[in-house]
Amino acid sequence: MKFLRIVFRVLLGLLVFLLLFLAISLAPVDETPYREMPYYAQTKQRLAMLQVPPAGRQPLRAGWAKVNITPSYTTPTGGYGERLGKHWKIISDSIFVRAIMLDNGGTKVAVIALDLVITPPTVAEALKKRLPEVGLQWENLYMGAIHSHNSIGGWAPRLVGQLIAGSYDEKIVTLITNGILAAIRKAQSNMAPVQIGFGETDATDLISNRLSSSGPTGPLDGKIRLLELRKKSGESALLCSFAGHPTLFDGDNSAYLSRDYPGSLVDRLEKKSATFALFLAGAVGSTAPKPRGKTDFQEIRNYAGDLAIRIERTMPTIQTHPDSTLSILTLPLGLREPNPRVIGNWRVRPWLFYALYGDYPSDLKALRIGETVLLGTPCDFSGELAAELHPLAAKKGLHLMVTSFDGGYIGYITPDRYYDRQAYEIRDMNWFGPYNGAYFEEMMAGLLEKFN
Structure with missing residues (x-):
């Protein structure tokens, strides 16, 4: 009986520890619309403050x-x-x-x-x-x-x-x-x-x-x-x-x-x-x-x-021609707290995510060379989202190249309409929660608008 009591206490202690660990490690996914979040207002302000460099003083x-x-x-x-x-x-x-x-x-x-x-x-x-x-x-x-x-x-x-x-x-x-x-x-x-x-x-x-x-x-x-x-x-x-x-x-x-x-x-x-x-x-x-x-x-x-x-x-x-236009913009990105999902709609809390991965700053980049604009993203950026950006560039008379992996890495950015699907890109590799597809598109479109 004494042995059984010891086993029971050990199991009870392990259960209490597990419950406490889950309580401090997991939380429900934050589904607050991104435009209501402080990080959105901060990034929007940074975008407004970006200035396109003046015209070049010599040929490119x-x-x-x-x-x-x-x-x-x-x-x-x-x-x-x-x-x-x-x-x-x-x-x-x-x-x-x-x-x-x-x-x-x-x-x-x-x-x-x-x-x-x-x-x-x-x-x-x-x-x-x-x-x-x-x-x-x-x-x-x-x-x-x-x-x-x-x-x-x-x-x-x-x-x-x-x-x-x-x-x-x-x-x-x-x-x-x-x-x-x-x-x-x-x-x-x-x-x-x-x-x-x-x-x-x-x-x-x-x-x-x-x-x-x-x-x-x-x-x-x-x-x-x-x-x-x-x-x-x-x-x-x-x-x-x-x-x-x-x-x-x-x-x-x-x-x-x-x-x-x-x-x-x-x-x-x-x-x-x-x-x-x-x-x-x-x-x-x-x-x-x-x-x-x-x-x-x-x-x-x-x-x-x-x-x-x-x-x-x-x-x-391809017809080449002289053009001295050269501009680069760097937009530091504010992000929602890490929201990698592990069980249903429960996600890892930020302290655990940062302990497992690290906390790296991330930027969007915009580079204009002549009439071509490159938009750089810190992620595996969705080919569907990129397709939606090209008409905006075409209206401005610009050629657009969207690229991935410009520095910090925040996982996959995919269309928000897929957020509840059971897919590797969305469940395992979406690290920063819902609405990032729309958020990235808005900020990338904002960078394009800077190039008048």
């Missing part, structure tokens, strides 16, 4: 460069899912930082593309401290990633970061940061006047909407968008964006370090279409590629080839 100059940051040692694989931080063993593709430096005499901007799954928030924080080494500030930087799920990991501390990118190693953060600064320096060293031109072609048939399995969905943004910069010497840079999710390497193929199809694409473009090519993942939230091929390697080669053929057909239609 540009330079470009890439730096190989492939580690000399194996690292965890950054890319979610079955990889779970397993170390890659075979280098299928080298990993690069690519940079385009722009200057019109009044504004300087560096466009950075990382061959990673996202722009690590730890790297963004390191850059904010070190960018003065190359004469820039965070507000001069437009960042993105190719979103390969088989690239370098190890750049995120805490539990959630380790699930995404494996065990944390500060040396990897330094390696990536040093690579970015080196690429900017190299790009600054070869700047010359450029003419610019825009082109686009459709590739909607190469992607599908992953949310269609949970119910009806709307149209995706399936355009390949191209911004060409051409020097008098004939050298050219091609900035390319597309919304196909780079997941052609299966999760069980984590032994390979790879840039997936974006790496194969820029390699081909640099052989046939431009001196230098840079790829930024577009609105990849909820999109899936439609592959063809018997192996992952064939799928990557064929997918990149399909995109390249369409780009090569479009290139002769």
